[in-house]
Amino acid sequence: MLKNRKLPFAVSLSLVFNFILWLSAGSPSAAGELETVLRGLADKSRVTIKKTVVKLGELGDPAALPALEALLHKRLRVDAAGRLIIINEEETAGTDAVSGEAVPIDSAALRAPRINNAVRRVLRPAIARLKLNSGDPDVRLAAAKALMKRPSAAILPLLQKTLKKETDTRVRETLSLVVAQIQLQGDDRDRQLEAFSLIGQFGDNRFKSDLEKFLAKNADGAFMETNPEFRQAAAKAIASIEQRQFFKNQIGNLFYGLSLGSILLLAALGLAITFGLMGVINMAHGEMLMLGAYSTYVVQNLVNTYFPELFNWYLAAAIPTAFVVSALVGIALERLVIRHLYGRPLETLLATWGISLVLIQTVRLIFGAQNVQVANPPFLSGGVELFQGVVLPYNRIVIIIFVICVVGLVSMLLLRTPLGLQVRAVTQNRPMASCMGISAGQIDMWTFGLGSGVAGLGGVALSQIGNVGPELGQFYIVDCFMVVVLGGVGKIAGTVAGAMGLGIVNKFLEPVAGAVLGKIAVLIFIILFIQKRPQGIFALKGRTVEN
Amino acid sequence: MIGSASRQITELHSPRTWCGILAVLAAAAVVVPSLNAFTSPDSFLHVPDYVIPLLGKYLCYALVALAVDLIWGYTGILSLGHGVFFALGGYVMGMYLMLSIGGEGVYKSDLPDFMVFLDWKELPWYWRGFDHFAFALFMAPVIPGLLAFAFGFFAFRSRIKGVYFAIITQAMTYALMLLFFRNATGFGGNNGLTDFKRILGFSLQEPSTKRGLYIVTVLVLFCSYLLCRYIVKSKLGRVLTAIRDAEGRIMFCGYDPLNYKLFAWTLSAVLCGVAGALYVPQVGIINPSEMQPSSSIEMAIWVAVGGRGTLVGALAGAGIVNGAKSWFTVAMPDFWLYFLGFLFIGVTLFMPRGIVGLVGRLFRRGVS
16 A cells, blocks of 8 residues: 555656756766666656657667667566566566666566557667667677668768768678668758769669659659759669669579579489489389488487487488488389389389389378478578578578588499499490499499489488478479489489589579479470480480480 | 272271171260160169260270370380370360350359459450360360470480480470469469350250260260271381381381371370360360379370280270279279379289280180
């Protein structure tokens, strides 16, 4: 009862106190002033809170940041004594907003200052301004980017002041863009011209709509902007932005093309090797990808159940497992079916199609027809933002590196080991290799296992970027075949060139023609290409009527 | 002239076989429709209404099998893209049926419903003319034929064959499937063309129309069979078989395989287009899933099951596999893919000459 009667008194007192503080905005010792201003946040009036926030922003002392951010994220509390306390997410512990000391909290006695959109509107720029004074360049950059979204003429002097002492080039660039943006909207014509050249120099797509206003026409078809100099400057800035954006997009396309190409490469490598070796197409090859992806799924679940603390590293176990599972299935396939169809490639094609149906249906009966969830380990989620709008995800970068390693290992195996020598011998001339004492059947078996195992690795990679379902393999198989057709058989270099070419061409055509028309264009290109080079990009030299 | 032609036809088979063929033809074209039309529904002999379009569907598949056999069984070229020709023929007929609905669609517009749905104001240029039945009938074989001719010309000219050719045809059907899945392509996208009302003024719901379509299908299949039989018996057919068995040698003998292959390939596509055109009014829908690579591969297995290089085998294989499919998908749907998968494996491993070869061997063993 007593408490309740006291509280209104305390509040009105603090209100009066604050008001006096506003009127006498002198500059006592910085820390002391900050502390007194901060108290304003504890007020019940939203108007006072808003004013306090603005004041804190003007003071520019980063020490006020924790309290402001806590206010924005609804983690600021006021205790009975009017002390500001920042609580943690679980609301179990708190720190004093002014001193930073840990304080015991009693949630019943705490009150959350209420804020509305008017407060939030001043809160965000205030936080950004404080961050601009931070010692960490990354924090400053983030703050500058936040300001770019909500530029306001009020902070122009502050920005110019900050800009003068800023040393980090990225932050400088972003800040000068913010300045240019504000100047563009202002009334000062000279400043506007300056802004055009600045934006043209550093700007990106976001500025286009601002610039286009200067080229707009009114209903009579006359330019709204009467000064041709301004129109020219705006047009020039737009052109240079577009050019830069085009360049950035091309870099992004190139990356995604490489990424797609590396996956196709992993998927098609085994196919190309076995096709070169035995002259048969394994229609069940796509299902090796699928088995690899499902192996990853199973390993993930096992690790999650039995060794949850090692979950971040489950891929280390999934990679060998996927390789072994797919390789064993491939070897079984070769021994049980393909061996008996030697010399009848078309029948082999049909039989392996049958096997792929059986594998798909088996997986569907065991795991269900729905897609299963394969999680990215934490270190593979996220990405680097190369430019604004062009993000390179970590998982794709890692997959490209992974593919380089796998292709390196496979080519080492084929070029530097006795097995590789024998594989190449059988690929070139099977009867002659047999005469030299190479057991062609054994070589077929091991090569098939290797090719399928590599496809299994492809499955691991795919599970990290796409859906894992029973029809995963079917989705990629046609593209794999095209890689083999394009790259020719029996040469890793050809497969690499084919896969990368196909991946990059696909990604460059997609924005122009759309995904489907792009695919059709690629197919027509392949048909025309094999008019010129029926044996692929890197053909084995030789003269035969029959191949 | 007529005499020589009829003699050529009668010489295709021995008189005994002719009797058998005509008996089967009579049973299919006369007896089955009569049993549907003139017996009472309770009768033991009655053929229910739903059976007629089902049989018609099988006969269309049999026509496809005939076409695949001509190009694979006799010429040795395995196509994994015949589904495209079948579907194109079907789409051509579907376009006519779609336009013949007139203003009776859901949206009461002269345009097909899906175009109204996409907010299109007028027919795209490539839909023009398909409101005439004769034009659609003409285009149904011509469009697949032209595509096959162009594709085959480029492929055969650069001597693509064997598995290379097979996977390129698969890529072709895959690409066209993606194209037809797009709404913007103008063929109804995902849903394809459906909700047909009538053909040449006859309601497609009427049992009599269904019987009529069925009888037409039987007759077309019969004529196509005779045509294929005529071709494989002729000198042209021997060259085709020679290309299958030793293409190098036939080239050294002075024949250019390109023209022969191109002829067989284009004819095969034309037959598929006709089959598709007959299929759509009986089944009532055509959509891009007919172009899935898997449906084209299934066509190859029909022929392989029946026996390659024997036209009768192709017909029988289509009937048996599709009959099994109808039964499995009702009785135990989970095992249909197993059955199909093991059929692919088993037939290639243990029955390279298919059922016809198996029957022939049993017959010979019985005789000796």
